[in-house]
Amino acid sequence: MFTRRNVVKGGAASVLSGLLASSLWAKGPKAPNIIFILADDLGYADLSVFGREDFETPNLDRLAASGMALTRSYANSSVCSPTRLALMTGQYQYRYPGGLDEPLGVDPTLGLPADVLTFPDLLKKAGYDTSLVGKWHLGGLPEFGPLKSGYDRFWGIYQGGADYFDHGMTIHSKFTHDLWDGEKEIHRQGYLTDLITNQSLRELKHFKARQNPFLLSVHYTAPHWPWEGPEDEEIAAEIKNSFHYDGGNNATYAAMVKSLDDGVGRIMDALYANGQADNTIIVFTSDNGGERFSKIWPFRGMKGELLEGGIRVPTIFHWPGHIPAGTTSDLPNMTMDWVPTLLAAAGIEARDQIPLDGINLLPNLLSKTTGQDRTLFWRHNAQNQSAAAKGSWKYLSMSGHEFLFDLAADPREVANLKDKHPDIFTNLKSSFAKWNKEMLPYPENSFSYEFRGKGNIAGY
Structure with a gap:
């Protein structure tokens, strides 16, 4: 299932025994910085360190080699927006109307309400600078948005997907541009994955100047359709519908994932160059299982299905000095668990502030124990x-x-x-x-995906 060919075998678990009390996580000179990198529709085995064989992802392999690969990680949903809502709240997304499945955006009244206390809200209250770069997809302006839900700054797209060159969606021959700096629409040239990486590097420079601990959420749109690699601008110009289900190929998909991998490598290199690496936690994962060109072996199913291929995701946890390098864990975990886990790492007690369905994974990850006998839904x-x-x-x-x-x-x-x-x-x-x-029931008139072939769904 999991290949260790690019993971350095290591131990050092003995140094962790004194770190199991949550009050000790942030007793260093400064609370840890947090970078949360979220891929979009990335399959469980789409990284070479998790089993991809027809192309390499050397930078994510490097991240795993210096941290821990979690082999039984689950997304909160088999589709996009619900998982993102769980990541913001630490709860099952079905507690909120905006989490009752996709595509969020069809009903403009649904999203993440501004009065819901969120993960970035709690970090901000504790003195963190917070920034989201990339995909939001939890409701549009004017009622919803990252700046209303705990982020100091936002740069990216509000909706569920965008052309990698035009930075918008074409549906029924109508193009809607979707690239923003905060709540101001902007226009830029370039491949969207690279633009997200470039802006993330600017955020790291900003954080360095500020000297505060920071949360940087890097939510790539890759490798979500439309199927466009960095060299496909001419092909992209010919696409008349962003629901680009009949396009692409394995080579294009490989180029999209490798561009994502390159971006992660540039972020890691910038952390070291800025002197920020030693005190920065990095989490890498995906919002749901893979799509058309993904590798999900040894599972079956895909995005939109509750078979393992639709909800099992590759996850890497990197925390220098705490997580021993080159290790793996089969501890069952879910997207919403990262909220109490990262808040605990920052020394923040969250349960007296917000209700949580997720659990703090740190005691088990740091001690390599199996954890509580919980049921996931x-x-x-x-x-x-x-x-x-x-x-x-x-x-x-x-x-x-x-x-x-x-x-x-x-x-x-x-x-x-x-x-x-x-x-x-x-x-x-x-x-x-x-x-x-x-949980909230589905409304009687709720939108449901229409399947477009075996195991494949139409939607964001």
Whole structure:
């Protein structure tokens, strides 16, 4: 499942035993800086360090070699906006109307409300500078936006995707430009992945001058469609619909991922050049599972599905002096867990300020222990999907059919064991039903994705 060919084998876990009290995380000369890098539609095995073989991702491999690769990381959703809402709140996204699946933007009244206390809000209250570069996709102006939800600065796109050269969406022959500096529309030339990287480097210089601890959220649009590599500007000019499902190829996808990898490398190099690296946490992950050209082996399924390929994501956690280099963890974790985890690293007690569904992963990651025996839940309106996972067992309901899988023995989710293990099946199904009663119901007229072929969905 996970290849160590680019990961330095290392230990040093013994130095961690004294770091397990959350009050100690930020006792150094300065609270740790945080860079959260979020890819868009990146498949579980799309990094060479996670198993991609037809192209290399040397910079992300380097990040894993100096930190920890998490091999059982899950996105909060199999589609984009709900996961991003969970990342902002540390909660299951289904607690909010804006988290009831995509595409967010069809209903202009939905988004992340400005009065909801968020992850960047809490860091800002603790003296952090906060900046988001890249994709927002949690509601549009004038009611919603990053500057209303805890970020000091924003540079990027508000919607779910954009052409990599025109920086907007073309739908039904109508083009809408979508590139902003804060709440001011701007126009720039260049490949969007590179522009996001360039702006991230400017933010690092700004933070260095300010001398405050910082949160830099780098939310790339890559490798989300339209399928355009850095050298494809002429091809991009011919695309008449941003829902570019019939375009692209494996080579184009490789170029998109490698451009993302190059950007991460430039950010890492700038951290070292600026003297910021030793006190900076870096988290890299994806908002959901892979799309058309992704590699998701050994799983099956893809974006929009609650099979492992739609929700399992590659994740790297880098924290010099705390996370031993070249290590791996199979601790089950979910996007929303990064909120209490990173707040704990910053020395911030969050649970007395906001309700959290996520858990602090630090004690288990730093001590290499298995963690609590928790159950994780998902649902998705398309195909009436629901899922619950506890340990190696996973309950899945999809298109009116129910399954029980043993992920340890059957990661491809082929053998349905619900009749062989009826007690486990019943318990997980009951757990899902109990949890689901706590979440908001889908509205009767809610939009649901239309599938455009086996396992492929139309949407952001």
